[in-house]
Amino acid sequence: MPALDDIDRRLILATQAGLPLTPRPYHTLAEQLDLPPDEVMRRLKHMLDRGVIRRIGVVPNHYRIGYTANGMTVWDVPDERVDELGERVGRMPSVSHCYHRPRHLPDWPYNLFAMVHGRTRADVEREADRIAEVLGAAVRGRSVLYSTRILKKTGLRLQS
């Protein structure tokens, strides 16, 4: 991946908290950064193409819009099938993150993680059952861990 240069970093710093709510937001940014507007737009498009920006849009506060149940569903599936199964589970609409992670036997037998958000725990349980259906006979063990408290959430910010 090509490294980000200083101008990219300045753009990221200026936009990571949000875009200006002006009719020409990229022009407003360009003025703030003393850059040509075309360059601001070209660089943002390039970061989108490279996946440095995942998407541009509204970021809902999921607790405030009613998604208060967040369950980390974890599964013990055979390692030789985890990629195929992870791809399928990752495509399910209720799954926000899906990863293969290492086991820590004997305490932690699970190697497939799928984060599910719902309005209630019953929603999350129903989605976990749907994941179980997709995984079928590959499931050797499963659990759902609910978050009970947020202890720290600083988010990830590029430091200036």
Next chain:
Amino acid sequence: MTETERAVINRLQGGFPVCERPFLEAGEKLGLSEDELIGVIRGLLDQGLLSRFGPLYHAERLGGALSLAAMKVPEAEFDAIAERVNAFPEVAHNYARDHALNMWFVLATETPERRRAVLREIEAATGLTVYDMPKITEYFVGLHFAV
């Protein structure tokens, strides 16, 4: 929440255009004028229904690696241990979860070496074993919340 606010949340979680008048272009698809769309987004931000409006960056492609770790923390010491873990600037998120492994935190570190070093420092600061769970493969990250 109004129907218009609902439509903006449901249909504008991605795809906001990069062009001279993006609110005009995005508003056309939603049947809103440029000013109306700006007003709706401002209102959603003011009500706290949005945490942000703008680009969502891929942390790892900005040069930082994220990794998950967990600990079994005795209930009586839970708050004190949380304080010691949270004191590490590399700890970006930390959640209590209902499991024997009851503390789960995300580390943002630049390299795997740094991740392992911070985990050793957390073990030293807490006297507890850290279960290191870096991702082996990412299958999907992204979420669309419908309201």
